[in-house]
Amino acid sequence: MSELPSSAGAAVSARYESLVLHVASRGAAEVLSVAADLARRFHARLIGVGAERFNLPPVWDADGGFAYGQMADDLERQVTADLLLARVAFEQASAGLEAEWRPAHDEPGRAVTRAARDADLIVVAAPDRRGADGEQRPDAADLVLGSGRPVLLTPPAVIRLEARRIVVGWKDTREARRAVSDALPLLQLAEEVLVQSVCEDDGSRAAAHDDAAAVAANLRRRGVEARAEVAVTDAPPAEQLDIAAAALGADLIVTGAYGHSRRAEWAFGGVTRDLLHAPQRFVLLSH
Structure with missing residues (x-):
């Protein structure tokens, strides 16, 4: 992907002005690299959120009152130290960029959602790495459904x-x-975009192709090299999208996120x- 052209007559017109990500004190090198690289290519502001919070269990003293004492002090010092490490990592990765550091003694997901109010895209590590090293990290599902912003999930061991x-x-939904x-902004910079529709039987192929073709045609009007395909299969749609991405040599899948909140738990559609x-x-999800 090339840099965003700066000339007034360039075909590319869409861009991300601000990106936001959570920066953990450990294990954040890859997501930092991805976000900083995107910020450089889009000439965007980069917002780093350092957030951590410990909820202490109640401890009773001999007089029947709460006694947190040394435990609370130790955990508070640990949070402060973690946020300092995260800030150093962010400042190193964002050198030369328009960047802003926002620390918070709060739950990471809540802090990132709050910071996303003035950002265009959230960049976050995929859930399989969240908390593997003991760090508190934002839940990708919470961000997708609760932030009101598109979320770019970064796969493990990838830095760009x-x-x-x-x-x-593609499925014709909101x-x-x-x-x-x-x-x-990403689609306009790509060399090739495949609008992939998936259906279960030949009877719905024509309608699915018309829908996908209309989307591809609209993207071409916006300077995107897009084409449409329909796969008729009983395999899970996510599996088919991954097959299509592998065949194309694509490193990004874009799709809608389907789900809702129920009793404080996220209930998602299968895809x-x-x-x-x-x-x-990489997966970009919007809800």
Whole structure:
């Protein structure tokens, strides 16, 4: 993926002005690299959120009162030390960028959601790495459904999103329409974009192709090298999207996220749930 052209007559018009990510004190090198690289290529502001919070269990003293004492002091010092380490990592990664550090003694997901109010895109490590090293990290599902912003999930051990080839998982829903719009800055910079629709039988192929072709045509009007395909299969749609991405050599899948909140738990549709779980490539989800 090349840098965003700066000339007034360039075909590319969409861009991300601000990116936000959570920076843990350990294990954040990859997501930091991805976010900083995108900020440089889009000439965007980078917002780093350092957030950590410990909830102490009640400890009773001999007089029947709460006694946190040394435990609370130790944990408070640990949070302060962790946030300092995270800040150092962020400042090193964002050198030369317009960058802002926002520390918070709060739950990471809540802090990132709050910071996303003036950002265009959230960059977050995929859930299979969250908390593996004991760090508190934002829950990707919470961010997707609760932040009001598109979320870019970064796969393990990858430090750069190339986005030369992109697969758009298409189903004619509000969420998918929003995902295409949210991903437009990346789509306009790609060399090839495949709008992939998936259906279970030949009877629905024609309608599915018409829908996907209309989306591809609209993207071409916006300077995107897009084409449409339909796969007829009884395999899970997420699996088919991954197959299409592998065949195309794409490192990014764009799709809508389907889900809702129920008793403080996120209930997802099958496609979203599968893409959230240990993605093999970058995934941009919009709700």
